[in-house]
Amino acid sequence: MKRIKVLGSGCANCVTTAKLIATKAKDLGIEVDIEKVTDVAAIMGYGVMSTPGVVIDGKVVHAGGIPAAVAVERWLRG
Amino acid sequence: MFAVFTRLADWVAFTLLGLSADTKLGDAVHFFVEDVTKIFVLLVAIVFAIGVLRTMLTPERMRRTLAGTRRGPAYVLAGFLGAVTPFCSCSAVPLFIGLLEAGVPMGVTMTFLITSPMVNEVAVVMLVALLGWKITALYFVTGMTVGIVGGLVIDALGMERFVEDYVWKIRMGEVAEVAVDRSLRGRVAFGAAQVREIVGRVWLYVLIGIGIGAGLHGYVPQDFFARHAGPDNPFAVPFAVLVGIPLYSNAAGMIPVVEALLGKGLPVGTVLALMMSITAISAPELMILRKVLKVPMLAFFAAFLAVAFVGVGYLFNAILG
Known part of the structure; x- marks a missing residue:
């Protein structure tokens, strides 16, 4: 199971990003645990300044803006 | 170059809908159709072009550049970076903290914000397209000046x-270099x-802006503003700024309103002061900044900008009036 964190202060883009990942994971039949991180200190702890950011299994794979669907697929398969 | 949008609006308003160019409705519909098509075509083209260029300038890179620049030039640089960096107010808090944490001075950070x-x-490209070079240059130079002086x-x-104490305690992790x-x-x-x-x-702001612009254009009597808020009314500028403070629209949405008001x-000066006040200070943005700034600083921030915009308004009315 992949542990995914979506970093962001709860803005619309962050919600969209989390939904996008959940939908993709379901389509691909991959089990994921998605957690939204809204605490600024925690977000900054990942070295992310532009939100939403995405962390997969402890590694930052994305920062700033809604990720592309193909990118999400690549992270989920990788 | 933009005549095609005028012709399209002619066709929709006068041929397709059979309205007369002399009626208020015909005039408003024409304005609406012309601006909607023109602005959305421009918006998509500009955002795409800047988006491609933006792959070369990430906020993480900006932070590094600003942190490594001497204090004086950093103010000017922060102003320019503010102009070219995409800004979603939801990123304001992490950006603010990220810049301070990298050792960027508070003033430089505020210039950026x-x-x-x-x-x-x-805003720049749409101002050029709809209102010409002169107003665009004025807007750009004064916007930068207010930001730099404010910082x-x-x-x-x-x-x-007046920065919240917890901000200084945050230690940023190794900056993630996303491929x-x-x-x-x-x-x-x-x-x-x-x-x-x-x-x-x-898009919604733009559409509402165009709707308001079209309404003003078609339904407000030609001499209404000139009579009540013309150059000889000294209260017009402060009034425009006060009205603009709680309201929010992004710059793109404001431009059709500006176009109609100038028309x-x-x-x-009065119109630019209103536009600056609406885009730069708003209730939602102050609420977001409250997470990192204490009340006295926020009050100062809003008051400084309001005074600066009133000054800008008077200055331009005096120069161009």
């Missing part, structure tokens, strides 16, 4: 003490994604 919503590529004043007053697809295809894909995201965020003979 002031210019970012006020001066941006979308310098905040620095001179030692406003760091960017540097191929042409990757850059184009990023540009397209930016169009989806930015146009998705601003009604409102002086340029």
Whole structure:
């Protein structure tokens, strides 16, 4: 199971990003645990300044803006 | 270059809908159709082009550059970076903390936060297209000046003490260098994604702005503003700024309103003061900044900008009036 964190202060883009990942994971039949991180200190702890950011299994794979669907697929398969 | 949109609006308003060009409704519909088509075509083209260029400038890179620049030049640089960096107010808090944590002075950080919503590529290109070079240049130069002077004043007053204490305790992790697809295809894909995201965020403001502009254009008597808020009314400028403070629209949404107000003979200074006040200060943005700034600093921030915009309004009315 992949542990995914979506970093962001709860803005619309962050919600969209989390939904996008959940939908993709379901389509691909991959089990994921998605957690939204809204605490600024925690977000900054990942070295992310532009939100939403995405962390997969402890590694930052994305920062700033809604990720592309193909990118999400690549992270989920990788 | 933009005549095609006028012809399209002619066709829709006068041929398709059979309205007369002399009626208020015909005039308003014409304005609406012309501006909607023109602005959305421009918006998509500009956001795409800037999106492609933006693959070369990430906030993480900006932070490094600003942190490594001497204090004086850093103010000017922060103003320019504010103008070219995409700014979603939801990123304001992490950006603010990230810059301070990297050792960027408080004043420079505030310069960035002031210019970012006020001066941006979308506003500049649309101002050029709809209102011409002269007003665009005025808007750009004064927007930058207000941002830079604001930053310098905040620095001179030692406003760091009004930053929430927890901000200074945050230690940023190793800055994540997210791999960017540097191929042409990757850059184009990023540009397209930016169009989806930015146009998705601003379209409603633009549409409301055009609607208000069309209403003003078609229904407000030609001499209404000239009579009540003309150059000889000294309260017009402060009134415009006060009205603009709680309201929010992004710069793209404001431009059709500006176009209509200027068309009604409102002086340029008064209109630019209103536009700056609406884009740069708003209730939602103050609430977001409250997370990192204490109340005295916020009050100072809003008051400084309001006074600066009133000054800008009077100055331009005097020069161009």
